Amino acid sequence: MDLFLQQLFGGLATGAIYASIALAVVMIYQAIDHFNFAQGEMAMFSTFIAWQLLDWGFPYWAAFFACIVISFLGGVAIERIVFKPIHNAPVLSHIIVFIALFSIFNSVAGFIWDYTIKAYPSPFPSETPFETTLIGMHQLGMIAIVLAMLGAIYVFFRFTSVGLAMRAAAANPVSARLVGVSVDWMLALGWGLAAAIGAVAGMLIAPIVFLEPNMMLGILLYGFAGAVVGGLTSPGGAVVGGFLVGVIENLASLVPFIGSELKLTVALVLIVGVLLVRPFGLFGRVVVNRV
Amino acid sequence: MATLLEVRNLEAFYGQTQALHGIDFSLEDGGITTLLGANGAGKTTTLRAICGMITTSGEVNFAGTPVMGRKTEDIVRQGIAHVPEGRGTFDRITTEENLRLGAYTRRDSAAVAEDMETVFSYFPRLRERRNQQAGTMSGGEQQMLAVGRALMLRPRLMLLDEPSFGLAPLIVQELFEILRTINREQNVSMLLVEQNASLALSLADHAYLLETGRVVMSGTSEEIASDESVRQAYLGY
Ligand SMILES: Nc1ncnc2c1ncn2[C@@H]1O[C@H](COP(=O)(O)OP(=O)(O)OP(=O)(O)O)[C@@H](O)[C@H]1O
Ligand SMILES: [Mg+2]
Numbered sequence: 458m459d460l461f462l463q464q465l466f467g468g469l470a471t472g473a474i475y476a477s478i479a480l481a482v483v484m485i486y487q488a489i490d491h492f493n494f495a496q497g498e499m500a501m502f503s504t505f506i507a508w509q510l511l512d513w514g515f516p517y518w519a520a521f522f523a524c525i526v527i528s529f530l531g532g533v534a535i536e537r538i539v540f541k542p543i544h545n546a547p548v549l550s551h552i553i554v555f556i557a558l559f560s561i562f563n564s565v566a567g568f569i570w571d572y573t574i575k576a577y578p579s580p581f582p583s584e585t586p587f588e589t590t591l592i593g594m595h596q597l598g599m600i601a602i603v604l605a606m607l608g609a610i611y612v613f614f615r616f617t618s619v620g621l622a623m624r625a626a627a628a629n630p631v632s633a634r635l636v637g638v639s640v641d642w643m644l645a646l647g648w649g650l651a652a653a654i655g656a657v658a659g660m661l662i663a664p665i666v667f668l669e670p671n672m673m674l675g676i677l678l679y680g681f682a683g684a685v686v687g688g689l690t691s692p693g694g695a696v697v698g699g700f701l702v703g704v705i706e707n708l709a710s711l712v713p714f715i716g717s718e719l720k721l722t723v724a725l726v727l728i729v730g731v732l733l734v735r736p737f738g739l740f741g742r743v744v745v746n747r748v
Numbered sequence: 749m750a751t752l753l754e755v756r757n758l759e760a761f762y763g764q765t766q767a768l769h770g771i772d773f774s775l776e777d778g779g780i781t782t783l784l785g786a787n788g789a790g791k792t793t794t795l796r797a798i799c800g801m802i803t804t805s806g807e808v809n810f811a812g813t814p815v816m817g818r819k820t821e822d823i824v825r826q827g828i829a830h831v832p833e834g835r836g837t838f839d840r841i842t843t844e845e846n847l848r849l850g851a852y853t854r855r856d857s858a859a860v861a862e863d864m865e866t867v868f869s870y871f872p873r874l875r876e877r878r879n880q881q882a883g884t885m886s887g888g889e890q891q892m893l894a895v896g897r898a899l900m901l902r903p904r905l906m907l908l909d910e911p912s913f914g915l916a917p918l919i920v921q922e923l924f925e926i927l928r929t930i931n932r933e934q935n936v937s938m939l940l941v942e943q944n945a946s947l948a949l950s951l952a953d954h955a956y957l958l959e960t961g962r963v964v965m966s967g968t969s970e971e972i973a974s975d976e977s978v979r980q981a982y983l984g985y
Pocket of ligand 1: 762765767785786787788789790791792793794943
């Protein structure tokens with residue numbers, strides 16, 4: 458039982474990592490209808506910027522919020538400079554650009570900050586206030602921040618007119634322009650928000666996995682998986698999906714013949730299973746088309 | 749009466765193909781003007797050109813301001829609401845969210861709420877379906893939604909592209925009654941494109957006849973309706 462609880466909480470803790478990346482993935486997917494393969498590298502780069510600010514002597518939270526703002530502006534700039542000129546290009550061109558961004562961020566980070574791993578501080582105390590060895594304070598704080606971001610995103614999309622306009626611009630750009638929505642800026646805003654969420658994710662992940670240019674490689678895959686399981690159109694689903702992937706992966710390692718070698722496989726098999734039964738993910742909106 | 753919309757020598761292009769060859773017309777403030785013409789005459793293109801959705805040249809003045817060459821969203825903000833061919837419904841969101849989007853450019857939220865009530869009073873069906881996913885509504889309901897969404901802008905001018913398309917005759921009658929009411933009560937001018945010429949002429953005060961991207965005839969609705977060739981070609985009696 459103890460072992461089970463241990464793995465369950467361990468799963469929730471890693472799940473929080475995946476959930477935060479999955480949120481960023483869904484955010485950009487809402488805006489542009491594509492996966493952004495460079496999402497993880499953008500988050501890694503943001504985290505390096507925060508690290509640099511800390512290194513220059515900024516207090517933790519000052520660096521945290523400065524990094525969010527810088528990342529938001531960076532996301533907007535990427536859309537305006539790189540993607541605006543190819544709006545009408547075929548999907549394949551976009552994918553090539555995503556891959557290019559991926560390797561640019563990776564190698565530029567390596568060039569500026571080199572490939573040695575760096576410690577990144579946690580804003581939370583190292584002691585848990587209550588007696589438990591099941592989960593650390595940083596993990597708890599991370600879960601709280603992920604849930605808070607989710608709440609903010611929900612309110613943004615559901616209740617603000619800009620959030621509604623963003624959804625409209627993604628779904629039907631021609632009609633969106635006809636109600637006065639600047640579709641171009643909505644796209645840029647989507648990029649900015651996704652970059653900002655990714656930055657938060659990166660800064661929360663870094664204390665756990667250490668900071669280095671390749672820190673996101675494995676995590677991004679799980680984050681995608683979480684987003685797909687939850688349903689790409691649903692931020693809440695992405696978070697649930699992220700936690701699910703983390704928990705399943707950890708619990709699977711308890712089963713004797715699976716162990717830690719096959720846990721990734723088990724997690725991925727389960728994802729495929731979910732998609733076979735529910736092609737739009739657990740919480741994805743099933744698009745009802747009139748026939 | 750003052751001129752609200754003035755179009756001079758309007759040309760429009762789809763890539764290399766020229767669809768409009770220098771169109772002139774004007775629309776009086778508070779008036780209803782209809783564009784008639786066969787399939788492919790350029791009616792939809794004219795509406796698209798007015799709100800900057802395609803490549804154009806020439807002159808379009810709205811309320812004395814040149815709008816040619818501006819972005820669609822900026823032209824809309826001037827007070828031109830376009831009910832496009834095919835209705836332009838946002839399928840995956842609710843009726844009410846569609847209406848809220850119609851008022852996206854407005855900041856007077858109290859008046860927006862009032863206007864939503866006004867739209868519901870014109871189209872009670874929309875109130876019943878306010879939480880329904882808009883793409884699942886019937887064609888007629890979606891057409892009402894398209895007109896309602898346009899009204900939410902509090903426009904000075906509405907561009908209507910075949911609002912009767914695909915609707916049962918009774919619903920069409922009802923819709924055109926409401927358009928007349930909107931024109932009178934809200935002082936919304938209208939530029940109406942219709943296949944159904946007799947219906948359009950009964951609502952409009954002025955009419956222009958388009959043929960392959962050119963204006964070939966214009967006048968008051970009575971003049972056009974009583975013209976022998978128009979009667980034979982478009983009214984069918
Ligand atoms: N997207 C497009 N690309 C290329 N040519 C187009 C496009 N849309 C319209 N056209 C052409 O422009 C001309 C005018 O079309 P338009 O849609 O304005 O006609 P219309 O008068 O609205 O006809 P209908 O009554 O059938 O709706 C036609 O010859 C048409 O083939
Ligand atoms: Mg047409």
